[in-house]
Amino acid sequence: MSAHEFPNWHLESLTAHSGVGYDPVYGAVSTPVYQTVTYQHPGSELGPYDYSRTENPTRHATQEAINRLEKGAGTLLYSSGMAALTVLVQTLQQGDHVLITEDAYGGTYRIMVDLFSKFGVSSSMVNTRDLNQVEDHLGPRTRLVIVETPSNPLLRISPLAELAELVHAHHAELAVDNTFMTAVRQRPLEMGADYSVYSATKYLAGHNDVLAGAIVCKAPEQYRRLNDLTNATGSVPGPWDAWLLLRGLKTLAIRMDRQENNARALAQFLSTHDRVRSVYYPELAEPSVKAVHMEQASGYGAMLSFLLKDPDTHIALMDRLKVILPAVSLGGVESLITHPYNETHRELPEPMRRKLGIIPGLMRLSVGIEHIDDLLNDLSDGLRD
Numbered sequence: 416m417s418a419h420e421f422p423n424w425h426l427e428s429l430t431a432h433s434g435v436g437y438d439p440v441y442g443a444v445s446t447p448v449y450q451t452v453t454y455q456h457p458g459s460e461l462g463p464y465d466y467s468r469t470e471n472p473t474r475h476a477t478q479e480a481i482n483r484l485e486k487g488a489g490t491l492l493y494s495s496g497m498a499a500l501t502v503l504v505q506t507l508q509q510g511d512h513v514l515i516t517e518d519a520y521g522g523t524y525r526i527m528v529d530l531f532s533k534f535g536v537s538s539s540m541v542n543t544r545d546l547n548q549v550e551d552h553l554g555p556r557t558r559l560v561i562v563e564t565p566s567n568p569l570l571r572i573s574p575l576a577e578l579a580e581l582v583h584a585h586h587a588e589l590a591v592d593n594t595f596m597t598a599v600r601q602r603p604l605e606m607g608a609d610y611s612v613y614s615a616t617k618y619l620a621g622h623n624d625v626l627a628g629a630i631v632c633k634a635p636e637q638y639r640r641l642n643d644l645t646n647a648t649g650s651v652p653g654p655w656d657a658w659l660l661l662r663g664l665k666t667l668a669i670r671m672d673r674q675e676n677n678a679r680a681l682a683q684f685l686s687t688h689d690r691v692r693s694v695y696y697p698e699l700a701e702p703s704v705k706a707v708h709m710e711q712a713s714g715y716g717a718m719l720s721f722l723l724k725d726p727d728t729h730i731a732l733m734d735r736l737k738v739i740l741p742a743v744s745l746g747g748v749e750s751l752i753t754h755p756y757n758e759t760h761r762e763l764p765e766p767m768r769r770k771l772g773i774i775p776g777l778m779r780l781s782v783g784i785e786h787i788d789d790l791l792n793d794l795s796d797g798l799r800d
Contacts, residue, residue, distance in 0.1 A: 426484060426599045426668055433480035433664040437472065446476040448658045469646050473654040477661040478629075481619070484598035485611055487631035489638030491645050492657060496594065496614025497522055498650040499628030500561075503590060503610065505644055507558050509535035514552055514560040516543045518771045519592070520567045521760040529762075540767070543573040546581055553585040561612075563592045565708070568720045568755040568779040569772055570695040572708045579607025588637075594618065594746070599668050600675075601712040604633045617746030618717075620663040621670055625656050670748065670784060674717035677750075677790060678782040684791055685721045690728070690798045692776075695720040717782045718745060720755075726776025729754050731797075738785055738793040745781035750790060753779050 424432075434446035449472040456462040464470050474492055482490035493499040500523065504513065513531075515523060517540040527538040541552045543562050553560075560582045564573040575591060582589045590610040591603035597618045603611045613619060615627035632638040645651065652660070682696040696719040697708045708715075723729055732752075733741040739750040743758055753759055760773050768774065782790070 429480075429483050430599065430668045431665055434476045434661045437476040437479075446473055446658065446661055448654050449473045450654050467654070468649045468651060471651075471654050471657065473661070474651065474657040477657045477664070480661060480664050481598070481613075481615075481629055482631060485602055485604055485631040487604055487611070487638075488633060488635045489642065490629060490631045491638070491641055492615070492652055492660070493628035493630070493645070493650050494652050494656075495626050496612070496616060496628040497526060499612055499614075499630050500526060502641060502644055502648060502650060503612065503630060504531055504536065504559070505648070506640060507531075507536050510556055511536050511559070512554055512557040513538040514541050514543070514549065514557060515539070516561065516563045516566050516571075516573065517541055518566045518569050518571060518760075518773065519561065519563050521755075521762040523561065523592075525762040543578060544571055546574070546577055549578065550581060550585075553582070553587065557585060557587050559588050559590060561590050561592065562608075563595075564711075565595050565697055565716060565718065567592075567595065567718075568695075568759065568777065570697060570700075570718065570720060572697060572700065572704050574707050575603055575606035575608060575711045579609075583607070595718050596712055596714075596716050597667060597671060599671050600714045600716055604631065606711050609633050609637060615660055616744065618671065619667060619746075620660045621667060621747055622659075622663055623744060623747035623749060625652075625659040625663070627652050627656055627660050671714070671717065673784045674782050675714050677785070677787050678717040678719055678780075679715060680787050681780065681782055681790060681794065682719050684794065685719075688798060690724055690800075691721050692724045693722040695722075718779070719782065720777060720779045722774075723776040723778065726774070729776055729778060732778070733797075735797040735799075736793055737796075738789050739780070739797070745779075747781070748784045750783035750785060751781045755779050 437446045452467045454464045478490040539552050542548045562573050579589050588609040591608045593611045594614045594617050611631040613629040615629045685691045686694045698715040739752050742751045743753050756775050
């Protein structure tokens, strides 16, 4: 099934029907787990599948489900979000240059600075909200720009359509990490991006029980290039992980609705709390920033961060919480809280962290589907004197 066979379906219907129609033999509504590596074929001619590193029916169904949501030219699944990013950067050559949102996830910084710099691919962290700064850093060897919007962990907003136009004018490609918003809230390809990149572990799977990544390509030639590289390197998920991701996709839209509603209420609560200095959430951003976000998104998402007035209280806060769990990762049905300064962004040099505002006392909160009263009571108890 192609991404264009359901032109009039709403995203809620597309997510609910993820994987439907992929059992031609028995018509199973739930896509089977094809737990096989190789496939019997007649004579000397290979069938549609030959080896699961190249393609697997369960993985194929999951890729097509994600592709339909973004109306892409093709989607590829990976064993993790970092594996997806690795394959994307592997399309580059020695001497090429990459621009990255300055407060991007620490693992992105690590893979570019600690790994790919050894192979001659350089990178620069840049404020992608500022088009002039981006243009100043776009050099003749810049081939890729990686943007997070909202960014992790400060929820900063970058203008996707304007960035796409600028990046393409310099003969580079734009990849957007869309993990926070997902296709039900933001579709980067429609804003001009070349790739929509995911840690599918997070909202797409949604249950903290599967590790996966995904890349959605805008153009067929981009998909073919990545597909060849993925087949060569083999960084794909197994069929069971692909099935778990497919199952999670079916409830993505309703989970995002509930989680976003909870996040909006918690952001408002925290914004008036006397132990909180600042709250970072797109709905609470200054009007011009909020307007940019709502031009390219249909909601505010379920991620927020807040800065404690007394940074030394962050341990007591996490120890008191009962409903909200202190743990890394995000996007699952359970609410999770983390301290980016010494957890998710510890790879960044301390001066860089502090300059960006990733400082002690900054807390990142992934809001789950629990009852809002329980979440409010939990935060209130955690923040008590």
